[in-house]
Amino acid sequence: MIVVYNAVLCIYHLGIRIYAVFNDKASRWVKGRKGLLKQIASEVKQNENIVWVHCASLGEFEQGRPIFEKLKEQDASLKVLITFFSPSGYEVRKNYSGAEYVYYLPPDSRRSAAKFLDIVNPKMAIFVKYEYWHHYLSALSFRSIPSYLVSARFHKKQLFFKAYGGFFRKTLKNHSKIFVQNDKSIELLKSIGIESGVYAGDTRFDRVMESKIKRTEVEGISVFKGENKLLVAGSTWLDDERRIIPYINECNDQVKIIIAPHEIDKGHIRKIQSMLKVKNILYSEIGDVDIQGAKVLIIDNIGLLSAIYQYGDIAYVGGAFKGALHNILEPATFGMPIVIGPEFEKFHEAIELIELGGAFAISDADTFKKRMSFFFSEPFVIKIASEICKTYIKQNAGATEIIIRNLAC
Template sequence: MIILYSILLRIYFVLILIASISNDKAKKWISGRRSIFKRLRAQISDADDVIWFHCASLGEFEQGRPVIEAYKKQHPSSKILLTFFSPSGYEIRKNYEGADYIFYLPLDTYFNAKRFIQIVRPKAAVFVKYEFWYYYLQALHRNSIPTYVISAIFRPNQIFFRWYGGMFRRILRNYRQLFVQNQQSCDLLRSIGVTNVTISGDTRFDRVADIARNVKDLPIVGSFVGDNFALIAGSTWPDDETILAEYAAANPSLKMVVAPHEIGEGHIQDILAKFRALKTVRYTQASPEEAANAQILVVDTIGILSSVYRHGKVAYIGGGFGVGIHNTLEAATFGLPIVFGPNYHKFQEAKDLVGLKAAFSIENYVQFNDVMGLLTKNSQALHQSSKAAKEYVTSHIGATQTIIQGIM
């Protein structure tokens, strides 16, 4: 299994290398790792007291961020090393002020992991949610470095619980403690003999609660919405945007903010084409007056969506017609009822919100129209869904403190 694992990783590297010829994201994946050990040596001092946090991408970073900041607050002299696997995390957060060093993680090989640990010499390592790199975990274990995984969630179909997953079951025992989101994860781990488990919950609740307390002032969005009923569509994909465009055309009094997951110019132009019959403006190009007179506002920049939600009455979260929905909690913390596509079952918070009638899953335009009809025409239904969403977030705050106490 170890040989197969190593072969598959090398095949992955070759595929990324080929893709980098024409794909910008793959190119950044390759270039970001170039001379990485030299750069690590140049920046990290032997005297540094390093705590290493690793996140796959941006979503995992948002889960790790409350723990990073809480740890730094309690240990201001420690140096935070933050690594990412994906460009979509690194490129957006490479200037994050909460970390002292930010790098891509070198590919998981025996020699890479050995060199990385020798250079960094972390006092502890914290992996966020899904990161289970075999050679890194082995290297940390060999060097007796306390290692944790936080906000983890486990499902029966994962490799750890399959007959052929012995290698990965063994590496779970390399963690000093696994902080998991729910009871199911705890039970699954105990069923394979992993008992160093704490049910801490999900740190994203702490993060979104903090976002709600520290929202950005967005005059363009404020002018656009005014006193109108606004639908905030966040992290959308083409299938989502097709439904949204049809609904907007049929409801000209509705204000709609569309914040796509990908903001490349090609995708932005596709969105503008779908809404071409309506008064549509781009966030980066509109004046407050132009925004106020538009029906559709397309957010063509990053970093503001979480603050945009506070201006809405209902949120639509994209990704549900693809591999899975994006972050629902950023909208729920502001008390927005949420609508999304059918692929949401991998996300505990989405299932919980549906059960509370704070969220609604739709499979097509007709169902979307029905849900929006309920929320726009029935003020009591809107109020109840809004209240349930906000209370759900509030009741789940506290994971960060549990994790910090456990790490301490």
């Protein structure tokens, strides 16, 4: 099976190099790994007290952040080295001040894993939610370096639980402990002979609560909003924008809208603007135009959305028209009723908030219009949903403390 695994990785790397000719994100993925091990070797100091944290992308970084920030708070000598698989995470957090080192993850091969660990020599490794890299996990286990998977969530359809999944089960068993979000994951791990599972919960709840406490002002947003109600449409894709923009083009003058698309390339931004029939401006232009006179503000940079939610009255969170719902906990912590698309069954927080009455699913442009009209005609619904969301966040916090207590520091 290891031959097949290595072959699939080789094909993937070849494919992404070809795709990089046509795609900027793929190009950054490739360029970011050129001479990477040499760069790491030249920058990482020997004999440092390093914790290695690996995140697939930006969402996983935010999920792991409460853990390594707490570790550093407890031990001032600790150095944090973060690796990312995706440019979406690396490009936003490459200058993150809470870590001494931030890199892309070198390709998962036996040679790269050994070289990386020779250089970094971490006291422990933390993998956030996903990312089961066989060679890295095997090398960590061989060197008796503790490795932990945090905020994990398992389901029956994963390869670990298939009859032919022995290779992947072996990879998973290399973890010293696996911190999971629910009891079902514990049961599934036990069904394949893994007794190292620990129920901790989801660190995202801790992160969003901390973000709320430490929130900063976002230039221009208060001026844009004025005395109006504000709908914040975050992490939207074209499928989402096609459903919400008809309402935006028709809604009354007392409602303003911020659209923060997931992809901010110029082509996508132009597409959004072409669908809008009301005055709109880009965030990058706020110093040059009349921001108060615009109805729609389009966020054309990365990293502001979580702070922008503090200004909103209602949130629309994108991704659920393609089964890839983005983070609804960020707006929930600010007490915003949340509207999402119809494909949310893989996201337990969406299911729970819908059942509680803090989130609402729509199926098309018409149901979105009706939902928004109902919100603004019955303000008590917004107030009730707001309290439900804030309570939900508070009741589910605490995973970070459980994980910290169980790490072999």
